[in-house]
Amino acid sequence: MFFENQRLNNDIEKVEENLRTNVTSKNQLLVKAIADTVGAGGKRLRPAMVIASSYFGKIRQDRLIKLASAIELLHTATLVHDDVLDYSPFRRNRETVYKKYGTDMAIYCGDFLYTKALLMLADIVPAKHLTIAAKAVKTICEGEVDQYRDKYVMNLSVPSYLKRISRKTAVLFGASCALGALCAKCNHSITNSLSKLGFYYGVMFQMIDDYRDYKSGDSEWGKPVFNDLSKGILTLPGIYACKNNKEIYQKVENYWRKEEKSNEELQDIISQIYSSGGMEYTENYIQRYRQKAFREIEKLPKSEARDIFADLINKLHI
Structure with missing residues (x-):
């Protein structure tokens, strides 16, 4: 398993088992798509x-496993829909639901997973805390729309980028920590620190993902490299370069305007x-958020x- 702590590994294995056995449907085509996802x-x-x-804090194990499973389903649903929007044939080195079953089925599958997750949450999370998941x-969704709006935008600012990745990625990490703490009846101080810690972790996670997109070779996380820039999405390395170098700005703009895009041109832009x-x-921005996360850990x-959270942050590296 990925985690150093055996107790956490054991609980994650219970989540895996719950996902395998309890996330199902009477519709056999949907069952196949869910199983693949x-x-x-x-x-x-x-x-x-x-x-x-x-x-x-303290929480009954069956409720904890269901809560953790529901959060994973919410995340998985976003990935299924992302793959449709991005026309992605592969994720984690496997065919996506979109590629294997088509657009319609991928949308249905994502919708089903959202619904299943919300039903699981409604069964175990007090009504006053359900708004955390809903928000x-x-x-x-707003973060995804931000990214759609920002496609092929050359003058994207760092604050706009940070807002986008906060919405698109970091918010679910923060909500995961908050719900885990609240349902275990942790006090406000602990819950608040955990929520911030999860959020900072999520920002760092997305920045590292964006950073790796510029690295040559196969992505460690099972994604194609140079994917964002080739599809009109500027992330932090490109935002900085375009802002500070007119030649790079012009090259990116020209590259995006072309119907026929060459890999040589893309490689030249990446090199610059x-x-x-x-x-x-x-790298410096990633380090800033690492320090913010460790301040919450303290x-x-x-x-x-x-110690588990410290290990999670230490494992998150470029």
């Missing part, structure tokens, strides 16, 4: 955040982004759970 694996970071946060889903200092700029009681 849920069975595609992944690091299960969001359910791990739920579980580790709950260790600061997270709403915010993720490297030499512009865009990668180092992104506010938490010394415990096994605190």
Whole structure:
């Protein structure tokens, strides 16, 4: 397993089992699509955040596993819909639902997973806390629209980028920690620190993902490299380079305008982004959020759970 802590690994295995056995449908085509999606694996970071946060309090294990499973389903639903929007044939080195079953089926599958997740949450989360999950889903949708709006936008600012990745990625990490803590009846101080910690982790996670998109070779996370820039999406390395180098700005603009795009042109742009200092700029931003996350960890009681979060942050590297 991905995690150093055996207790966490054991609980994640229970989440895996719950996803395999309880996320199903009477519709056999949907069953196949769900099995392909849920069975595609992944690091299960969001359910791990739920579980580790709950260790600061107390919660019945069956409720914890259901809560962590629901959060993973929300995340999986966003990925299924993302693959449709991005026309992605592969994720985690496997065919996507979109590629294997088509657009319609992928949309139905994503909708089903959203619904299943919300039903699971409604069964275990007090009504006053359900808004956390609902607002997270709403915010993720807004983040996706932000990214759609920002396609082929050359003058994208760093604050706009940060807002986009906060909505698109970080908010669900923060919500995962908050729900884990609240459902385990943690006090306000612990819950607040965990929520911030999850959010900062999510920002760092997305920045590292964007950073890796500029690296040559196969992506460690099972995604094609240079994917964002080739599809008109500027992330932090490119934003910095275009802002500080007119030649790179012009090359990116010209590349995006062309109907026939060459790989050689793209490689040249990537090389210039490297030499512009865009990668180092992104590394510094990642380090800022790492420090923010560790400051929240220091506010938490010394415990096994605190060590788990420190390990999660240390494992998140370029």
